[in-house]
Amino acid sequence: MEINVSYLEEIITKRLNASHVEVQDLSGGCGQIFEAVIVSPEFRGKTTLARHRLVNNTLKEEIAKVHAWSQKCYTEEEWEKKKAQDATTAA
Secondary structure (H helix, E strand, O other): OOOOHHHHHHHHHHHOOOOEEEEEEOOOOOOOEEEEEEEOHHHOOOOHHHHHHHHHHHOHHHHOOOOEEEEEEEOHHHHHHHHHHHHHHHO
């Protein structure tokens, strides 16, 4: 299976019960460098390190096929707060 934005968004949503997923291909389309924002109730009560480990273990096979992977993980409450802060900053 080719690793691309839509594939990663689909499997992250399914495997992590994510309510919001944004994946960007930062490699200019060659599918080797990805950055993700993941919002999931699975992150509730977990440290940043525990969240990243959860994602990395869940996507172990996919991550092994790319050059670089970075992620930002939020609970739904944290995501709503971040969006409100971003909207205030942009205004």
